[in-house]
Amino acid sequence: MATSRTTLHKKMKSLTGLNTTSFVRSIRLKAACKIMDENKNIRISDLAYKVGFNDPKYFSICFKKEFGMQPTEYSMKSAKNT
Template sequence: GLSRSSLFAKFKALTGMTPNDFVLNYKLKRAAQMLKSNPDMQIAEISDQLGFGSPRYFSRCFKAQFNITPADYRKKEDKQS
């Protein structure tokens, strides 16, 4: 028994993010883990598995979150390993 606007307000008060931003943040953190642990998996495959509409949108969101493209992130992680 909670309205959508009340849910969003309470969620934002608790987390500082909207529910949509929270889910996107979670997906991008999961993507970073997958890029590290699955070097043979294509970036398009990762974006599909995480439910992004397109690999292009995934890359744009990833770069906005981490200030680096998914491909460059993977290269950086490979050098550190």
């Protein structure tokens, strides 16, 4: 695919409304939700590393910004719904 990095980033922004970094972060956070739904006992630090975050604290900050709650809150709500 002969596309420049700039063109790719502009196309990503026009299609998703997100820059490339935000798009990838969003995909990782959604993957974290899926993992928490499937594995109720996973530790947040393990989850953060599993979905590609190097810092569990930063993962929690991003998660709260994306979903409006801490990962532990999401995990508890998910456990109650099953």
